[in-house]
Amino acid sequence: MVERKTIFSFLPHVILLAGIFIVAFPVYVAFVASTWDPATISNGQMPLVPGPHLLENYYQTIFVGTAKSSREPVGMMMLNSLIMALTIAIGKIAISIISAFAIVYFRFPFRMTAFWVIFVTLMLPVEVRIYPTYKIVADLGLLDSYLGLTVPLIASATATLLFRQFFMTVPDELVEASKIDGASAMQFFKDTLLPLSITSIAALFVIQFIYGWNQYLWPLLITTRESMQTIVIGIKKMIVTQDALTEWQIAMATAVLAMLPPVLVVILMQRLFVKGLVETEK
Template identity: 90%
Template sequence: MVERKSIFDFLPHLVLLIGILIVAFPVYVAFIASTWDAATIANGTMPLRPGPHFLENYYRTIFVGTSSSTRQPVGGMMLNSLIMALSIAIGKIAISLISAFAIVYFRFPFRMPAFWLIFMTLMLPVEVRIYPTYKIVADLGLLDSYPGLTIPLIASATATLLFRQFFMTVPDELVEASKIDGASPMQFFKDTLLPLSLTSVAALFVIQFIYGWNQYLWPLLITTRDDMQTIVIGIKKMIVTQDALTEWQLAMTTVILAMLPPVLVVIVMQRLFVKGLVETEK
């Protein structure tokens, strides 16, 4: 029996391909621009094929420096962003795991009010608490430092809520078996809950890494030294709005470099990321 395929069967694929082209074409243009010189881009004569300045532009951007507006190599900016993203992702997961573990498995006064206070912080955007947070960080002398960049952004109500919901689905029989074996609460947490939470941890790591990598407002406020600026801040400083000519080839090179770490994290952890999202929904 031969099945007849309708033209409408290809419609979802066509829509998907169109969406991919819409998203990927600007990225392709940015990559092409990163391989040409400034004059070609400024004159509007840039072809849609790679140019001869690929190695020159990327070497200058990563190791030498971009322009007078940033005065720092992008390699240092990427290191700052990497430290910030990893610290935020690991810190958020660690604190959220312990917080959710305490809320679900321990009985202490004001346990539920504490959880609802954590949950209510979801309604407060960063901009609402940006000034008191900045004031505390400044008073503690944490400006232009990695602790100042990361510690105020580590707490996460979203991750705490997700881990709490997951821990509540863990069968009580596992808790009773751990008690019979004489395991302490932290042993139960380390030997039972952490292995079960691996996929959820992976999914949250990807989300929080990208969240930390793309931070703009907080690093803009907390850093004043050029050697502490992140790559997102560097991109903004490269786009000159005054009479000086923006070095677009170096700006596009920085954009491409800024995309690589989040893309690599998603690719490497794709399977665990998708599995973690599916299990979280269950």
């Protein structure tokens, strides 16, 4: 039987293509702007084709820096952002998976109270507790340091909740089999739970990496040296109040570079990421 296709069959594709165009066109314009000289961008006559200054602008952006606002090269900013994003993602996963393991598989006083205390912190984002957190970091002398950038953001009630819900679906037979084999609690965790949690870990890693990479308010508060600023802060500092002083080709190149690591992480871990979000049977 031949299925007759109507105009409504193509409607989802049209909507999808329109959405891709709306999202991708500003990115393309930013890339084109990063390949032209400042005069072409400022006079409003910039064409929609790449210009002749691609290598020159990107070399200056990554290795030299800007001349009128932040003098730090973007390569250093990207390194700071990468360290921050990786530390936050790995730290959140490590702490959350161990916390969930303890809550599910160990019996100790106030076990559920501890879980609900962790859960309640979902209602206390960084913006709500920003002053006491900053005060503690400043008193410990962690301003302008990687520890100050990452440690206050590592705890994650969301990841703990997700791991707990997954661990509760693991059959009790696996626990009993591990006990019969003489495996300790940590051996059961390492040999059984971790392999079963790979897809969940991958999905959380992608989410938490992007969360750490896009942080703006916290790095803005605790970094005073330009050598410690992240790429998100760098983009803001490049766009100065006087429009004529903004080096738009450098700012646009920085914006394009800032998108690359999160995009690469999503592409490289796409299969595990999607599997970790939609898989129901482990």
